[in-house]
Amino acid sequence: MVSALPVPAVIKSIRPLTTDTSLFMLHTEPGHPVASSFLPGQFLELSLPGVGAIPVSYCGYPSADGSIELCIRHVGHVTASLKVALPGDAVGVSGPFGRGFPLLSFAGQDLLLIAGGLGMAPLRSLLLELLKHSELFGRLILLYGARETGALLFLEELLEFKKRGAIELHLGVDHPDFCLVGPPDCRVALLPALLDRLDIDPGRSSAAICGPPVVYPQLVSSLRLQGMSDDRIHLSLERRMKCGVGRCGHCAVGTLLCCVDGPVFSNEDLAGIEGALT
Amino acid sequence: MAIHFIADHNLEALLERLRRYGELHAPVRGDDGVVRFSLLIPGIIPDLTALRTLLPPKKYLLHPRETILSYTSEAGYQLPVEISPPLIMFGLHPCDLAGINYLDRIFLGDEPDPLYAARRSATTLIGVACTPDELCSCQQILSPLKALSDLFLSNVEGGFAVASGSPRGDELLEGIKDILEEQEGDMPEDSRRFFGHAVSEQPRHELDVTLPEWQEYADKCLGCGACSICCPTCYCFDVLEFSGLDGRSAVRVRQWDNCLFKSHAQVAGGMSFRKDRAERFRYRYLHKYRSFGTLHGIPSCVGCGRCRVVCPTGIDLRPLAERLEEVHHG
Numbered sequence: 362m363v364s365a366l367p368v369p370a371v372i373k374s375i376r377p378l379t380t381d382t383s384l385f386m387l388h389t390e391p392g393h394p395v396a397s398s399f400l401p402g403q404f405l406e407l408s409l410p411g412v413g414a415i416p417v418s419y420c421g422y423p424s425a426d427g428s429i430e431l432c433i434r435h436v437g438h439v440t441a442s443l444k445v446a447l448p449g450d451a452v453g454v455s456g457p458f459g460r461g462f463p464l465l466s467f468a469g470q471d472l473l474l475i476a477g478g479l480g481m482a483p484l485r486s487l488l489l490e491l492l493k494h495s496e497l498f499g500r501l502i503l504l505y506g507a508r509e510t511g512a513l514l515f516l517e518e519l520l521e522f523k524k525r526g527a528i529e530l531h532l533g534v535d536h537p538d539f540c541l542v543g544p545p546d547c548r549v550a551l552l553p554a555l556l557d558r559l560d561i562d563p564g565r566s567s568a569a570i571c572g573p574p575v576v577y578p579q580l581v582s583s584l585r586l587q588g589m590s591d592d593r594i595h596l597s598l599e600r601r602m603k604c605g606v607g608r609c610g611h612c613a614v615g616t617l618l619c620c621v622d623g624p625v626f627s628n629e630d631l632a633g634i635e636g637a638l639t
Numbered sequence: 640m641a642i643h644f645i646a647d648h649n650l651e652a653l654l655e656r657l658r659r660y661g662e663l664h665a666p667v668r669g670d671d672g673v674v675r676f677s678l679l680i681p682g683i684i685p686d687l688t689a690l691r692t693l694l695p696p697k698k699y700l701l702h703p704r705e706t707i708l709s710y711t712s713e714a715g716y717q718l719p720v721e722i723s724p725p726l727i728m729f730g731l732h733p734c735d736l737a738g739i740n741y742l743d744r745i746f747l748g749d750e751p752d753p754l755y756a757a758r759r760s761a762t763t764l765i766g767v768a769c770t771p772d773e774l775c776s777c778q779q780i781l782s783p784l785k786a787l788s789d790l791f792l793s794n795v796e797g798g799f800a801v802a803s804g805s806p807r808g809d810e811l812l813e814g815i816k817d818i819l820e821e822q823e824g825d826m827p828e829d830s831r832r833f834f835g836h837a838v839s840e841q842p843r844h845e846l847d848v849t850l851p852e853w854q855e856y857a858d859k860c861l862g863c864g865a866c867s868i869c870c871p872t873c874y875c876f877d878v879l880e881f882s883g884l885d886g887r888s889a890v891r892v893r894q895w896d897n898c899l900f901k902s903h904a905q906v907a908g909g910m911s912f913r914k915d916r917a918e919r920f921r922y923r924y925l926h927k928y929r930s931f932g933t934l935h936g937i938p939s940c941v942g943c944g945r946c947r948v949v950c951p952t953g954i955d956l957r958p959l960a961e962r963l964e965e966v967h968h969g
Contacts, residue, residue, distance in 0.1 A: 366708070366716060366718060367708070367715070367716040368715070369715040369716075408716065408880075408891075410710045410712070410716075410880075410882070410889045411710070411880060411881070411882030411883070411886070411888075411889035412880055412882070413878070413879070413880040413891075414878065414880065414891070415907070436907045436908040437906075437907025437908065438907070440907060451712065451715075453710075453715060453716050574910070574912075599906060600904070600906070600912060601903070601904055601905060601906050601912070603876075603877065603878045604876075604878065606750070607931075607932045607933070608745060608746065608752065608874070608876075609875060609876050609877070609878065609893075609896070610874060610875030610876070610896070610898065610926070610931070611875065611896070611898075611903060611904065613922070613925070613926070613931045613932075615845060615925070616925060616929050616930065616931050616932070616935045617931070617932070617935075618931050618932040621932055621933075622932065633844070633845040634845055635845065635846065635848045635918075635921070636912060636913065636918065639912065
């Protein structure tokens with residue numbers, strides 16, 4: 362079990378990505394496991410002194426020099442205060458917590474990453490890791506949907522990966538208003554619809570999904586219709602994780618604890634559990 | 640077989656002797672008629688006949704509200720330094736002992752919770768036998784939880800038979816041996832017979848959410864959370880942080896939380912994962928009878944009956960549990 366005691370970290374830079382979402386670069390003790398040894402899909406607890414602590418997914422690479430990238434949407438008590446934070450401000454970090462994506466089981470597979478909105482943050486961490494060892498994997502396909510083109514995170518980076526031929530990218534937005542000025546090939550379609558025209562080999566593919574809970578049931582049923590088995594469908598669940606170590610009692614999914622047994626679960630793990638996919 | 644016997648008229652002498660080992664707390668009936676675990680002042684007789692105190696002994700191990708981290712801009716986040724004075728808890732019934740056993744499994748282990756571990760190691764548990772009443776269910780549900788104590792007192796004619804359950808208990812027995820009598824006889828039948836049973840390792844099917852009872856219970860439930868506050872094994876806590884007025888310090892506290900409250904499953908942005916009272920009610924049921932995480936399969940209900948006493952609408956989960964769980968009828 363990882364110590365829940367936060368270690369000091371400093372905000373190095375803040376880059377607004379959209380109107381409500383920013384990329385924070387933090388720096389903590391070099392070599393500390395909170396920065397150096399996490400799996401994509403795991404999370405850390407970010408403490409803002411005097412305000413509170415929140416679970417945040419990693420969105421970058423593990424780093425030995427103490428750097429941590431976090432993608433923060435300013436919607437809650439702590440994240441609203443982070444909106445007025447400045448480079449140089451002190452924060453605390455602890456982790457890594459939970460279970461991430463099962464990278465070992467992905468070897469030799471085609472990977473289908475499906476991100477909705479802010480769900481791109483943990484999947485970016487996964488994507489970067491997969492690209493680093495791309496020779497171990499087959500096709501890397503990313504389906505990414507957001508409210509509107511302006512809300513697509515890391516767009517330049519993703520288009521660059523696509524240009525290099527490193528990934529197959531399928532973008533979609535909910536609202537047509539701004540799509541005309543959007544990136545090439547961006548469709549006006551809800552996330553599950555992006556799956557329709559996709560040609561995948563369900564027997565040699567795995568899916569990694571992170572997005573708003575509302576899209577999960579439809580994504581899962583579409584993937585199953587295409588023949589993908591439940592053990593190949595991996596979902597990152599959001600719950601109210603207050604302690605990160607399985608003790609505060611808030612984040613249970615059935616009798617599984619999101620903070621310890623998840624937040625990444627295979628659909629097989631979630632079979633029959635009420636409210637797992639809402 | 641010989642037993643250690645302490646006569647009723649030596650009870651006060653025993654209590655006086657126990658005070659040498661730490662602060663003595665026991666069930667005491669207040670002027671308001673409420674029985675509470677509280678400091679036992681010399682001259683006050685503990686109420687050993689009351690079957691249940693209003694709050695369970697968890698209040699000593701997990702304070703209703705406590706500082707878990709303190710922050711200063713110079714030192715960062717630090718664990719609190721708390722000195723736990725020795726505490727002797729006298730008069731714990733088997734259900735409360737089993738409740739502490741459950742909390743131990745959550746808060747001790749690989750990485751013990753520092754506050755809980757410090758208080759727990761400073762605590763001596765002295766149990767007293769009891770006879771279950773119609774609100775108890777310790778005699779109905781097989782539980783793998785163990786009603787462990789350092790000393791345990793069982794009623795016998797004219798006094799108590801005293802048994803040690805730990806090296807700490809042996810030490811206490813040695814310290815009180817001059818007020819004990821060695822008598823021929825057998826230890827009375829163990830009233831803890833429904834604790835310490837192996838339960839089936841078979842994975843159980845998920846709860847059937849379509850049962851009409853869920854909504855019927857939810858319609859009666861006011862969502863007040865009294866059942867959780869009084870439950871010896873409800874440990875959910877909320878985590879809050881408060882800034883110091885100097886702007887350079889802060890404290891992080893945890894306080895008892897309640898899964899029947901709407902806020903319990905709410906995340907940033909207002910979305911809740913348990914919007915309906917029936918879902919919240921089922922969450923509580925799940926925790927009480929199936930447990931979460933590593934304790935999956937171990938019922939946390941120890942059958943003390945407090946939830947039935949305090950529920951303003953008289954909700955009793957036993958009929959439902961009898962249908963959905965493996966229940967032993969004694």
